[in-house]
Amino acid sequence: MAVQSHLSGVSSMMQSDAVPKKIPTYKQIDLAVALVFAVIGCAAMVETLQTSADGASPLDPRYATFFPLLVSLIIVLASIVLALRALRSTTSAGVADAGKARYGRTGLATAVMAVYGAAIFYAGFWPASSVAIVVMALLLTGKPLSRSEKGWLAIVALLLPGLIIIVFNVFLAVRMPTGGGY
């Protein structure tokens, strides 16, 4: 009985989001940003120096290498400032509403978006778009749809891609992909 009570308590806590999630702090996010930008800046510097041609000095502002080098340097310096600032920070506060955010679902939506981007060329714009509308709407609501919502979703998913095809074909002379690859 006690175990059952405990389990139901845990279950209700999980349902109400009361269990604290491990969320990133501002300090961790700033450090990650600094690291990513420092890598981008360094990589850009290396790439620029490799493309420096004709024995021209990469530091001569009249040549094509100077500006990318300068920008890369600014990025690296700004990353160092951001990293130092984050390291000196004493806060352990987390992102304000990260506890309520559904990051797993966002990852899924990002994957859906990427797959949809490719699918229009293989399955065709109309079918791929119809599926994408339904999947994305379900991900966005996150709750069972009412009867009228299902009806609207079906109508929009079926008709909107067709409408887009007609508008683009008639006015812009753009032929949307019909499938079969690029």
Next chain:
Amino acid sequence: MSADLITGILEALSLWPLAAALGGLVMGVIVGAIPGLTASITVAILLPFTFFMPPTVGIGFLLGIYKGAVYGGSIPAILLNTPGTPAAAATSLDGYALTRKGQARRALQLSLYASVFGDLFATMVLIGVAAPLAAVALKFSAPEYAVLFLASLVLIATVSGKDLTKGILSAGAGALIGCIGLDAMTSTQRFIFDVPELLGGVPLVPLIIGMFALSEVLIQVARPPALDLSAAGVQTTGPSLSRSDFMKQIKNLFRSTSIGTFIGALPGLGAEIACWVAYGISRQRSKTPDEFGSGSLEGVAAAESGANATVPATLIPMLIFGIPGDVVTAVLIGAFIAQGITPGPLLFSAHGSVIYALFALLVLTNVALIFVGKVAIRSFSLVIRIPNALLMSCILVVSLAAAYSINSDPYDVVVMVMGGIAGILMRGASIPIPPFIIAVLLAPQLELTVRQSLALSDGDPSIFLTRPISGSLLVLFVAFFTYIIWKFLSAPKASRVVSND
């Protein structure tokens, strides 16, 4: 000039340009009233639809959306305490307080009239200064443009975000993206990585669609709106705004509109900042500052007129120098170029009638906003019944179709998807996106003009100082930059350590 003016006005009064601008205005008000949708998203995804239209029809349509969206955001801000766009954030403070006091109608009417006042005033400033400024800009050559682009880029990087360092990182990353492709002077390949599609660089419009529209869809998946708008009660009742109520605001309106016009004309700031600055200064100058935040008509008037005045003002640097005032004008530059019109000082001599037609449309849509706004207030309960999930799914599909239609090229779709992923990561890390977008556009021009200047002077960098206009601009820029650095260093350490706190 007078012939261009008359031709332009007649063109603006013809059926299709007027219908398109009014249609854009209505669409903009609706879009602005829906939280999560902004002018930049709508203008970006509808841009390809304007390619087949004549310039006055297509660009007039986009300008109507821009204008309508900045006003439309105030309706949910006042009625539901949920700003439809970031530009309406300051309006919600006093607007919603007035609604809670049963004075929603007064707040809505004042917000509408203040928006129209601010917009009209700034449109007149635009019309008044554009042609003379363009005449001055004709005297500019590469060194002057180089200093101007540099100052704009630094301003955008340092002021448009909350965090100076992240603003610089964002603009730096945008500048690097702008370097991708063939160098404009020597055709040197940069950051190509053996991908032939990158030779032409990264296309701006698919990137903007991804970073704004797609990332908004993804953000809403992670964080659905806290308030179910379709279930929210909307009450637009209460006493009407009297003539004396409005006349009491005239001085406040002139001050706030001037602030909005000035901020709008500076690159990279826009309505989101203007509304707060106008609100803050109005509070400082008010005889009753204690009423601010608890239902002050002055607060509503200041925020709305300040925000809406930025719309025509952002067109000043865009039309004269080709420098975007904000993200929407960055997209509008794309619209102009697609129509074969390059923004710059030659615009008035080469396409005078089109520009005057667009000015006339700005004035006409301003008058129309009074009627469209009144209808929108009455119909607001219908607008918020549109299911958010359905709307966002449709935006995903329209965004993809729009990105593809620009060149019928899968590469644009890839850029859009990558832009969406980058957008959500940047938003998650509190990195401002506007400096990135504007740097993609401005950095290649900055590099080109610097190199052209050095070619003129045989490599002597003193050319930037010895020419009177570029020298003066450079001194002004250095003074401003020193001030920014001084402010940053003299700020309390706690606010510098982790600004997001």
